[in-house]
Amino acid sequence: xxxxxxxxxxxxxxxxxxxxxxxxxxxxxxxxxxxxxxxxxxxxxxxxxxxxxxxxxxxxxxxxxxxxxxxxxxxxxxxxxxxxxxxxxxxxxxxxxxxxxxxxxxxxxxxxxxxxxxxxxxxxxxxxxxxxxxxxxxxxxxxxxxxxxxxxxxxxxxxxxxxxxxxxxxxxxxxxxxxxxxxxx
Amino acid sequence: xxxxxxxxxxxxxxxxxxxxxxxxxxxxxxxxxxxxxxxxxxxxxxxxxxxxxxxxxxxxxxxxxxxxxxxxxxxxxxxxxxxxxxxxxxxxxxxxxxxxxxxxxxxxxxxxxxxxxxxxxxxxxxxxxxxxxxxxxxxxxxxxxxxxxxxxxxxxxxxxxxxxxxxxxxxxxxxxxxxxxxxxxxxxxxxxxxxxxxxxxxxxxxxxxxxxxxxxxxxxxxxxxxxxxxxxxxxxxxxxxxxxxxxxxxxxxxxxxxxxxxxxxxxxx
Numbered sequence: 001x002x003x004x005x006x007x008x009x010x011x012x013x014x015x016x017x018x019x020x021x022x023x024x025x026x027x028x029x030x031x032x033x034x035x036x037x038x039x040x041x042x043x044x045x046x047x048x049x050x051x052x053x054x055x056x057x058x059x060x061x062x063x064x065x066x067x068x069x070x071x072x073x074x075x076x077x078x079x080x081x082x083x084x085x086x087x088x089x090x091x092x093x094x095x096x097x098x099x100x101x102x103x104x105x106x107x108x109x110x111x112x113x114x115x116x117x118x119x120x121x122x123x124x125x126x127x128x129x130x131x132x133x134x135x136x137x138x139x140x141x142x143x144x145x146x147x148x149x150x151x152x153x154x155x156x157x158x159x160x161x162x163x164x165x166x167x168x169x170x171x172x173x174x175x176x177x178x179x180x181x182x183x184x185x
Numbered sequence: 186x187x188x189x190x191x192x193x194x195x196x197x198x199x200x201x202x203x204x205x206x207x208x209x210x211x212x213x214x215x216x217x218x219x220x221x222x223x224x225x226x227x228x229x230x231x232x233x234x235x236x237x238x239x240x241x242x243x244x245x246x247x248x249x250x251x252x253x254x255x256x257x258x259x260x261x262x263x264x265x266x267x268x269x270x271x272x273x274x275x276x277x278x279x280x281x282x283x284x285x286x287x288x289x290x291x292x293x294x295x296x297x298x299x300x301x302x303x304x305x306x307x308x309x310x311x312x313x314x315x316x317x318x319x320x321x322x323x324x325x326x327x328x329x330x331x332x333x334x335x336x337x338x339x340x341x342x343x344x345x346x347x348x349x350x351x352x353x354x355x356x357x358x359x360x361x362x363x364x365x366x367x368x369x370x371x372x373x374x375x376x377x378x379x380x381x382x383x384x385x386x387x388x389x390x391x392x393x394x395x396x397x398x399x400x401x402x403x404x405x406x407x408x409x410x411x412x413x414x415x416x417x418x419x420x421x422x423x424x425x426x427x428x429x430x431x432x433x434x435x436x437x438x439x440x441x442x443x444x445x446x447x448x449x450x451x452x453x454x
């Protein structure tokens with residue numbers, strides 16, 4: 001591994017964003033290397049269509065290239081924003097409507113407690129999230145996956161599963177409570 | 186919920202998850218638009234929900250995505266006229282004018298390139314056919330010239346028509362063969378048409394004009410194929426009066442003077 005590559009692995013998201021603002025293409029490539037796997041996974045899980053997933057992946061990073069100056073790293077994390085935007089766009093494509101508003105870098109603040117700038121941190125978080133979901137009761141896990149990966153609301157989940165709306169709301173509320181406790185003690 | 190803070194902490198997570206139905210969501214958004222404290226909590230809830238993405242099975246993007254992205258970035262850096270590459274043209278949601286143009290122009294450019302190659306190949310084939318036709322025309326012109334010459338030769342009063350006969354006792358030609366010579370001494374023009382068996386491998390037939398005075402003059406060397414007639418037209422020094430014509434069997438390639446047996450002889454009567 002070259003010294004330059006090692007330096008880019010160590011560079012913070014904020015410094016890479018600064019370099020993108022100065023039109024440094026290698027900084028965008030470094031951010032792509034850092035986060036494309038994470039985004040590709042969620043896009044493919046939602047869309048189950050590799051071609052559509054890769055188009056959105058490319059669009060997200062191109063948007064980052066064009067609008068990096070709008071991103072304020074002191075207000076939120078880049079990894080969180082990328083995950084939110086990827087999910088929003090994938091669900092919009094899945095449900096065949098325009099991307100949700102609040103898609104812009106300056107409008108959508110996301111604060112992720114974990115630092116995901118290294119692949120090791122991403123791997124650790126992945127294990128933690130999977131473990132937390134595995135520990136949920138089956139119905140709660142199904143409800144939260146329908147909400148997160150398919151973008152369904154309470155009513156839509158109730159319609160899909162045939163469960164009463166109140167039951168679905170309780171399940172989801174319990175699920176997010178448990179996840180919050182397990183993942184963000 | 187529009188004017189009051191959400192009553193439960195999980196409401197922020199459920200909003201960030203997108204689970205709230207329309208009415209609840211609108212009320213929530215109307216509140217956080219004017220409440221900095223709740224907007225901050227929403228940002229944290231978005232982060233908490235965002236990491237659920239890590240429950241997805243790992244799928245690495247194909248290397249082509251990064252290549253296409255970097256080409257797109259470089260093209261955009263070239264200025265407003267820069268082109269925008271797309272990994273999968275035709276499915277973009279946010280493609281913009283350049284991407285749509287590329288989606289149209291790339292297949293058109295490809296079709297033009299293919300048509301150019303096909304036209305070039307077709308042109309090469311036509312050039313070859315044209316060269317063949319030119320060769321054929323040249324050959325036919327040559328044949329026409331020879332035919333005209335022969336016709337002129339036959340028509341001329343001073344042209345001699347001399348039959349040549351096989352000589353008995355020449356084992357090399359088995360005593361077989363016949364030929365005819367047209368000779369115009371004034372023009373020095375001569376034609377030979379005849380048949381002889383194929384010459385042995387190391388031998389050639391040689392036609393001679395035997396003048397009234399002096400040594401025989403070589404009029405050509407030939408090697409007939411089995412069963413085929415030989416045709417020759419030659420130009421000799423003008424004004425030579427011939428005594429006879431003869432064909433001898435010589436070493437391959439011919440000799441300056443006759444050395445071998447005479448297989449055909451045609452005296453001028």
